[in-house]
Each structure stands twice: as structure tokens, then as C-alpha cells.
Amino acid sequence: MSGEVVAPGNPETSMEEFPKELTRKKTLRRYDSLDLESSKVPGRHGHGSKAVGWSVILHLAFQSIGIVYGDIGTSPLYVYASTFTNGIKHNDDILGVLSLIFYTITLIPVVKYVFIVLQANDNGEGGTFALYSLICRYAKVGLIPSQQAEDQEVSNFRLDLPSGRQKIASRVKANLEGSHFAKFFLLFATMLGTAMVIGDGVLTPCISVLSAVGGIKEATSEMTEDMIVWISVAILIFLFMIQRFGTDKVGYSFAPIICIWFAFIGGIGLFNFIKFDPTVIKAINPYYIVQYFRRNKKEAWVSLGGAVLAITGTEALFADVGHFTVRSIQISMCSVTYPALILAYSGQAAFLRKHNDLVKNAFYKSIPDPLYWPMFVVAILASIVASQAMISGTFSIVQQSLSLGCFPRVKVVHTSAKYEGQVYIPEVNYILMLACVGVTLGFRSTEKIGHAYGIAVVFVMTLTSAFVVLIMLMIWKSHLLLILSYVVVIGSVELLYLSSVLYKFDQGGYLPLAFALVLMSIMYIWNDVYRRKYFYELEHKVSSQKFEEIVADAKFCRMPGLALFYSELVQGIPPIFKHYVANVPALHSVLVFVSIKSLPIGKVPIEERFLFRRVKPNDQNVFRCVVRYGYTDMRNEEESFEKMLVERLKEFIIDDFWFSQNASSNINAVENDGESELDGVLVEDGERENHEDTKHDEEERLQEEVEREIEGVENARRAGVVHLIGENEVVAGKGAGLAKRFLINYGYNFLKKNLRQTENVYDIPRKRMLKVGMTYEL
Structure with missing residues (x-):
């Protein structure tokens, strides 16, 4: 847009006030009426660019300690036990493993995530879908052709791209956009990352709670393994039962x-470091890693699956950045979490140097006796917090999947009016609870769960690295040497860990892959049919000529009321309309075709959410409306969707009137200037006054026309609003293969029958809802 359009503000504003606004509307370039709506919000800056004061940053840094670091913070409970599964065979092996842990924590959570990956946030939002959305915004790699030029006018949609190295970036972008395989692969990788994070949400509560409760064995010999397992199950069930109250209730x-946990493990670690063996500081020399591998060879490589558990929950750093800021997470990680973890692992290593035989219970054995019970209580609480963080993260990532059509419809409950990102999904919560209880009862020990846990953790990290490399190449346009350094250093470390955890596939490592397979099957079935339905509607949409014939047909009577036809098609009139008029020979006085659309951004400001255009013929009161949401936006707002839509429609009618006036005035001015220059005609004062009077009369006539149109919309709303939804029966078309028939007729329809319907997702009132049945042969 070449000029800024000023919003009229309140739709109830009297028409007399708008000529003043008109003086601000200079020359406007208009491609479509959608542009008018999309450009009227002053102050274009995204969530990620907001200026935040240091007091707020420090406050967020403190809060992030409780939300982000629960998982990585409780890792000292089980890392050494999971690494030395066959006991310690050489005292210097402890130094080798400590050195391994030190450099792994430094390279992956600190260097990779805190200083590189956090910069790849999507207007402040993080996670696998944020990376995918960032790529989708820059390159047309979405599999549904619903992109519109107007989308790029949304405040948060724009990308500030650095200049230079355009050739490589353009080549990568062109290759992605031109390859159907690359588009599918990106979506597949995103689904895989999502499935693995959900798998992480199942395994984190199991291993954290089981490890913490296992400490009671050190206090009493009467506690059997069965009792520990059942106590853990009881805590897990309690944890999932309180999810419906929302994390905000216990967030503070x-x-x-x-913080108490970090103070305890850091303090005890420092105490043990000084008391038992301060020489473990030698582990800062990576040569001890080389010696460890020389001595143990294959066993050392296999033990990497245990060492990698020191960085579990690192993905939460990125996934939860939307609740905080990049700077606040950087401060809390570098000033609290990192030092506490290094002290904890160093203290345990110092203790193990003197007590090789106690490695199975190294954490609790290394606690001084007076601090045992306080530490036990704090460990239980910390493990619950660690579990809570991953469960909340699972809810968030399922919500993001929903918005991109990659997950079946489920109910999303926003549990906090203060924090938008806090959601609760009942169906997912109970599935996670059953999975957690099943894993705890089935595996019964942290060692076996650790094998499964490692695969989920490393898979997600590797996928994140692949996306970040793509962003470095295509969006950041980083120097090739920097990209190669990242791939060689970070990529090689992650691939080494991945090879190790996959080796334990048959010892429990199959579990997250089995979870991922089931989840990805569900996601793929839903997304595949979702895309097929969209293309079917696109192919069978009602043409402009056919629509004009329908509304002009004398057999159709117009009855008072407002009808909203819902669909996801943004390119025309959906086939549901043709099916409706074929059976009901009556149309409401005002028709609005509502398209629900998800954009590849975290949030769409409410002011920019509704886009309207008229449907010809203009005198029939027929409109198209695209309602745009980001992948973290609330769908069921406090304000009625119906009320918001009607108010925005009134605003559009007023804006459209002044836009047309301004455009015609500019054209007339250009024509008059041309005539004056060519003919040298001088306009007399009397003629000018007559022209002004005529113009004023014309403006008054048009104002009355607009007022009548707005009054017509209001009268239609009072007469009654009807929500028309397509109740689509989806079947495989004739001649479809066996796989396609199974996918559509059985897989998709099974999911659809057992999950939420459209009206539940969009909170449509049942009393004013009308379902129009259609069969889609895909």
C-alpha cells in the first residue's frame, strides 16, 4: 500500500464525522477490498519486536525458571545411573563422562539453543511449528493453495530480511517451491517433530516421578519396587487430574x-566437590573423553544414550519462548540453570570417585544425611513441575497442529485470561495419563524408560537443527562458513548421540517411535483428507456467473435475516451454497460467506482478523469474509464471534464507501488536471461553486445510501442470524485404490465420528445452526 488507511474506529460513529477522516486518506492503490482491511492498523511491529524494560525482563527470567527448566533441572536424578548401567570399571571413566556432560550441556542447551535457535523465533513464538511457519511465510511451501497477497499485510507476517548472499537464498527458495517432494518432506518432518515432543510429554512424567519417588528406598528397606511404582502411578494420576484447573493456578x-531445587543441587554439588575430590575439575579437558572412548570403545558409545539425558527438556527452552522473551531465557539459563547443573554433576562425580559401587543411586547417596528428607520432598515437587512443563508444552503443540489442519478436532480450553498461551485439551490430557500409567507399570524402572526417553529427545533436537540450517540459508542468509561450522560441530554431536540411542531400540527405544508412528498416522490421515476436501471445494466452487443467476432468479424469495455460510475455501463461493439453494428456494436478506483460515504466524491482531469483499451484483447484500487466525490464537473469544463479525462488516461498508469516493475523486482530479493542461480552460468562480454544490449533494446521497445499507445489516441481525455449516460425508471416489479407500472410508471417518464437530470448535450456538448435508467423493 502506498498510503496508510485510518480505521473509522467505532462502527456506530455517525456518518457526519467521516468527511474529516476522508481528509487523511490520500492516494490509495487498491488491488482488492481485502487490502483496505489488512492495512488499517497503525504501528506495524510484531510480538517479538516489542521493547521490554529490564525490570520486566528480570521478572520474566525468574518466572521462566519454574516453567522452562523443570525437565533439564531434574536430570541429575538419573543421568549417572543411566550412563553407567554396568557399573564403573575405571575411576577415570567418571572424569570422561563428566567431561562429556559438561561439553554436551555447553554446546547444545547454551550455544545451540540459547544463542542460535532462540533467534529463529516466529514473532516471539517458538517450537517446531514456529520454524515451519517461518519457512512457509518466506517460501510458498504450503500444500494448500490458500495464500493471498493480503496475508503479507498482516503486522506479524512481515519478515525483516538482511541483504547480501541473495543468490544462494533465492536458489534454495526456488528449489523448495518447485519441488512437491520437498513440500511433503517439510510437513512430514514437522509432524515427526510434533509426535516426538508429544512422546516426550509421555515419558518425562514417568522418568521424573519414578526417579524422585525411588529415593525413599534409601530411607527404609521396607519399600519394595512394586510400592514405588504404585506411588508413582498415584502421583501421575493426581498430576493429570489437576490439569483442568490450568497452570496459572499453581504457576507462581x-x-x-x-529455584530451591537448583539451590539444593548446586549447594550439595559444591559441598561434595570440596569434600570428596576437587580434582574432578580436570574434566574440563576434553582429552578425558578421548581416553574414555579408548578404554571402553563400544560400551562408551552405547553409554552416550545415558549421557544425553543431561539435556532432556532443552527443546522447552525454544518451545516456551512465547511465554517470555529471548533475553529473559538467556539470563535465567546462564545465571541460574547452567551453573547449578554443572555444580550438581561435578559434585556427584567427586562423590563417585570415592564410592564407585554406589552409582545406581548416586543422587540420593551423595546427599548429606541432615538434608536427605528436605531434598526428597523438593525432588518430588520438582519432578511434578518438570512433568507439568512438558504436559503444557504438549497441549500447546497440539493446538498449533490443529490450526494447520494436521490434527483431528479436539476441544481447546484456555485456562487463563492473563496468559493466552496456557491451554488445556481434555482428550489429549486423558490419553497422556493412560499412556504414562501404562509406561510406568510396563517398564517399572528409570533405566528402561531412559532408553526410550533418549530417542525422543535427540530426534527433536536433530529436526530442529535441520530447520535452523534451512532458515540460516534462506532467511538469515548467513555466511556459508558459519552454517558449515554449525553443521560440523552441533550436527555431528547430535548425530553421534542419535546413533547411540537408536542402538537401544530393542531395550525400550522402540517406545517413542511407536508413539510417533501412531500419532503420525492419525495426523497424516487427517491432513491428507483435509487437503483433498479443500481441492474438491476449489474444483466445485460456484462461479460468479452462476451465482448472479441464482440471486437474480425470481423463484428465490428474500426473507429477513442474516445467513453465515461457513467453509475453509478462500477463493470463491463454496459448493455448499449451490446444494443449499437446490433444496431451499429462499435466501436471507444479507448473506456472508465466512472462510476460516489459519495463517503461518503465531497471532493475528483482532483488528486485522476480518477481511471482507463484496460479491457482485453489489445491490444484493452479499459479502465474502475471510477470518484469519494464527496458530496460537484463541478461537472462542470472550466477545461473541457473531457480534464481532457484524461490527466489522459495518466498518467495511463505511470504509468501502469512502474508499470508492476517494478513488473516484482522484480519477476526476487527474482528468480535470489533464483537461486544464491541454485546453488551458479557466474555471470561473460561479462554475466552481456549482461544481462544489453538486459534489456535496452527491456525497449526501451516497451517505444516505450507506446508512440504509448499514441499517439493513442491523435489521437483518435483529431478525435473526443463521449459521449454515456443511455436514460433509466424505467417501473415496469411484475407481479409488485400496489404500485410498481405507484411508478415507475407514481411517478419516472413524476419527471424525469420535472427535469434536465443527460447531463445538467454533462455539456456534446450536439453536441457530443449520447443517447442510453433502457428499464429497474424493
């Missing part, structure tokens, strides 16, 4: 608990 207790 999280940060103090984890």
Missing part, C-alpha cells in the same frame, strides 16, 4: 520450587 509456586 513453580519458580520458587525450582
Whole structure:
């Protein structure tokens, strides 16, 4: 847009006030009426660019300790036990493993995530879908052709791209856009990352709670393994039962608990470091890693699956950045989490140097006796917090999947009016609870769960690295040497760990892959049919000529009321309309075709959410409306969707009137200037006054016309609003293969029958809802 359009503000504003606004509307370039709506919000800056004061940053840094670091913070409970599964065979092996842990924590959570990956946030939002959305915005790699030029006018949609190295970036972009395989592969990788994070959400509560409760064995010999397992199951069930209250209700207790936890493990680690063996500081020399591998060869490589558990939950750093800021997470990680973890692992290593035989219970054995019970209580609380963080993360990532059509419809409950990102999904919560209880009862030990846990953790990290490399090449346009350094250093470390955890596939490592397979099957079936339905509607949409014939047909009577036809098609009139008029020979006085659309951004400001255009003929009161949401936006707002839509429609009618006036005035002015220059005609004062009077009369006539149109919309709303939804029966078309028939007729329809319907997702009132049945042969 070449000029800024000023929003009229309140739709109830009297028409007399708008000529003043008109003086601000200079020359406007208009491709479509959607442009008018999309450019009227002053102050174009995204969530990620907001200026935040240091007091707020420090406050967020404190809060992030409780939400982000619960998982990585409780890793000292089980890392050494999972690494030395066959006991310690050489005292210097402890130094080798400590050195391995030190450099792994430094390279992956700190260097990779805190200083590189966090910069790849999507207007402040993080996670696998944020990376995918960032790529989708820059390159047309989406599999549904619903992109519109107007989308790029949304405040948060724009990308500030650095100049230079355009050739490589353009080549990568062109290759992605031109390859159907690359588009599918990106979506597949995103689904895989999502499935692995959900798998992480199942395994984190199991291993954290089981490890913490296992500490009671050190206090009493009467506690059997069965009792520990059942106590853990009881805590897990309690944990999932309180999810419906929302993390906001207990959120303020999280940060103090984890702060106390970090103080305890850091303090005890420092105490053990000084008391038992300060020489473990030698582990800072990576040569001890080389010696460890020389001595143990294959066993050392296999033990990497245990060492990698020291960085579990690192993905939460990135996934939860939307709740905080990049700077606040950087501060909390570098000033609290990192030092506490290094001290904890160093202290345990110092203790093990003197007590090789106690490695199975190294964490609790290394606690001084007076601190045992306080530490036990804090460990239980910290493990619950760690579990809570991953469960909340699972809810968030399922919500993001929903918005991109990659997950079946489920109910999303926003549990906090203060924090938008806090959601609760009942169906997912109970599935996670059953999975957690099943894993705990089936595996019964942290060692076996650790084998499964490692695969989920490393898979997600590797996928994140692949996306980040793509962003470095295509969006950041980083120097090739920097990209190669990242791939060689970070990529090689992650691939080494991945090879190790995959080796334990048959010892429990199959579990997250089995979870991922089931979840990805569900996601693929839903997304595949979702795309097929979209292309079917696109192919069978009602043409402009056919629509004009329908509304002009004398047999159709117009009855008072407002009808909203829902679909996801953004390119025309959906086939549901043709099916409706074929059976009901009556149309409401005002028709709005509502398209629900998800954009590849976190949030769409409410002011920019509704885009309207008229449907010809203009005198029939027929409109198209595209309602745009980001992948973290709330669908069921406090304000009625119906009320918001009607108010935005009134605004559009007023805006459209002034836009047309301004455009025609500019054209007339250009024509008059041309005539004056060519003919040298001088306009007399009397003629000018007559022209002004005529113009004023014309403006008054048009104002009355607009007022009548707005009054017509209001009268239609009072007469009653009807929501028309397509109740689509989806079947495989004739001649479809066996796989396609199974996918559509059985897989998709099974999911559809057992999950939420459209009206539940969009909170449509049942009393004013009309379902129009259609069969789609895909």
C-alpha cells in the first residue's frame, strides 16, 4: 500500500464525522477490498519486536525458571545411573563422562539453543511449528493453495530480511517451491517433530516421578519396587487430574520450587566437590573423553544414550519462548540453570570417585544425611513441575497442529485470561495419563524408560537443527562458513548421540517411535483428507456467473435475516451454497460467506482478523469474509464471534464507501488536471461553486445510501442470524485404490465420528445452526 488507511474506529460513529477522516486518506492503490482491511492498523511491529524494560525482563527470567527448566533441572536424578548401567570399571571413566556432560550441556542447551535457535523465533513464538511457519511465510511451501497477497499485510507476517548472499537464498527458495517432494518432506518432518515432543510429554512424567519417588528406598528397606511404582502411578494420576484447573493456578509456586531445587543441587554439588575430590575439575579437558572412548570403545558409545539425558527438556527452552522473551531465557539459563547443573554433576562425580559401587543411586547417596528428607520432598515437587512443563508444552503443540489442519478436532480450553498461551485439551490430557500409567507399570524402572526417553529427545533436537540450517540459508542468509561450522560441530554431536540411542531400540527405544508412528498416522490421515476436501471445494466452487443467476432468479424469495455460510475455501463461493439453494428456494436478506483460515504466524491482531469483499451484483447484500487466525490464537473469544463479525462488516461498508469516493475523486482530479493542461480552460468562480454544490449533494446521497445499507445489516441481525455449516460425508471416489479407500472410508471417518464437530470448535450456538448435508467423493 502506498498510503496508510485510518480505521473509522467505532462502527456506530455517525456518518457526519467521516468527511474529516476522508481528509487523511490520500492516494490509495487498491488491488482488492481485502487490502483496505489488512492495512488499517497503525504501528506495524510484531510480538517479538516489542521493547521490554529490564525490570520486566528480570521478572520474566525468574518466572521462566519454574516453567522452562523443570525437565533439564531434574536430570541429575538419573543421568549417572543411566550412563553407567554396568557399573564403573575405571575411576577415570567418571572424569570422561563428566567431561562429556559438561561439553554436551555447553554446546547444545547454551550455544545451540540459547544463542542460535532462540533467534529463529516466529514473532516471539517458538517450537517446531514456529520454524515451519517461518519457512512457509518466506517460501510458498504450503500444500494448500490458500495464500493471498493480503496475508503479507498482516503486522506479524512481515519478515525483516538482511541483504547480501541473495543468490544462494533465492536458489534454495526456488528449489523448495518447485519441488512437491520437498513440500511433503517439510510437513512430514514437522509432524515427526510434533509426535516426538508429544512422546516426550509421555515419558518425562514417568522418568521424573519414578526417579524422585525411588529415593525413599534409601530411607527404609521396607519399600519394595512394586510400592514405588504404585506411588508413582498415584502421583501421575493426581498430576493429570489437576490439569483442568490450568497452570496459572499453581504457576507462581513453580519458580520458587525450582529455584530451591537448583539451590539444593548446586549447594550439595559444591559441598561434595570440596569434600570428596576437587580434582574432578580436570574434566574440563576434553582429552578425558578421548581416553574414555579408548578404554571402553563400544560400551562408551552405547553409554552416550545415558549421557544425553543431561539435556532432556532443552527443546522447552525454544518451545516456551512465547511465554517470555529471548533475553529473559538467556539470563535465567546462564545465571541460574547452567551453573547449578554443572555444580550438581561435578559434585556427584567427586562423590563417585570415592564410592564407585554406589552409582545406581548416586543422587540420593551423595546427599548429606541432615538434608536427605528436605531434598526428597523438593525432588518430588520438582519432578511434578518438570512433568507439568512438558504436559503444557504438549497441549500447546497440539493446538498449533490443529490450526494447520494436521490434527483431528479436539476441544481447546484456555485456562487463563492473563496468559493466552496456557491451554488445556481434555482428550489429549486423558490419553497422556493412560499412556504414562501404562509406561510406568510396563517398564517399572528409570533405566528402561531412559532408553526410550533418549530417542525422543535427540530426534527433536536433530529436526530442529535441520530447520535452523534451512532458515540460516534462506532467511538469515548467513555466511556459508558459519552454517558449515554449525553443521560440523552441533550436527555431528547430535548425530553421534542419535546413533547411540537408536542402538537401544530393542531395550525400550522402540517406545517413542511407536508413539510417533501412531500419532503420525492419525495426523497424516487427517491432513491428507483435509487437503483433498479443500481441492474438491476449489474444483466445485460456484462461479460468479452462476451465482448472479441464482440471486437474480425470481423463484428465490428474500426473507429477513442474516445467513453465515461457513467453509475453509478462500477463493470463491463454496459448493455448499449451490446444494443449499437446490433444496431451499429462499435466501436471507444479507448473506456472508465466512472462510476460516489459519495463517503461518503465531497471532493475528483482532483488528486485522476480518477481511471482507463484496460479491457482485453489489445491490444484493452479499459479502465474502475471510477470518484469519494464527496458530496460537484463541478461537472462542470472550466477545461473541457473531457480534464481532457484524461490527466489522459495518466498518467495511463505511470504509468501502469512502474508499470508492476517494478513488473516484482522484480519477476526476487527474482528468480535470489533464483537461486544464491541454485546453488551458479557466474555471470561473460561479462554475466552481456549482461544481462544489453538486459534489456535496452527491456525497449526501451516497451517505444516505450507506446508512440504509448499514441499517439493513442491523435489521437483518435483529431478525435473526443463521449459521449454515456443511455436514460433509466424505467417501473415496469411484475407481479409488485400496489404500485410498481405507484411508478415507475407514481411517478419516472413524476419527471424525469420535472427535469434536465443527460447531463445538467454533462455539456456534446450536439453536441457530443449520447443517447442510453433502457428499464429497474424493
